[in-house]
Amino acid sequence: MNLLRAVFSEKGMGGNYAQIRDRMTSDREFKTFYSGESPKPPTFYHNRIRTGLAPFYETLPSKVLNYLNHGEPYPNDRVSNSLTH
Numbered sequence: 001m002n003l004l005r006a007v008f009s010e011k012g013m014g015g016n017y018a019q020i021r022d023r024m025t026s027d028r029e030f031k032t033f034y035s036g037e038s039p040k041p042p043t044f045y046h047n048r049i050r051t052g053l054a055p056f057y058e059t060l061p062s063k064v065l066n067y068l069n070h071g072e073p074y075p076n077d078r079v080s081n082s083l084t085h
Contacts, residue, residue: 039071 023030029042046068050057 033071039073041068041071 023044027042032038033042
């Protein structure tokens with residue numbers, strides 16, 4: 001998650017909150033991830049990280065790459081609980 005925060009922070013990516021907000025209403029992957037139905041992060045994040053890191057993407061630890069491809073092995077209560085309160 002910290003990698004996602006760093007890559008998509010307002011300063012790092014020029015701010016994309018409106019785009020993320022729009023995806024929350026129109027992109028099924030976003031809805032299922034942020035509602036806790038799916039442990040896999042949306043492909044949008046994976047693609048942005050790959051593009052943003054360019055040649056350094058392949059140097060990411062296997063644990064990070066596994067997370068981007070498959071998500072966490074169990075639901076992240078911090079994410080799903082924050083959306084229901």
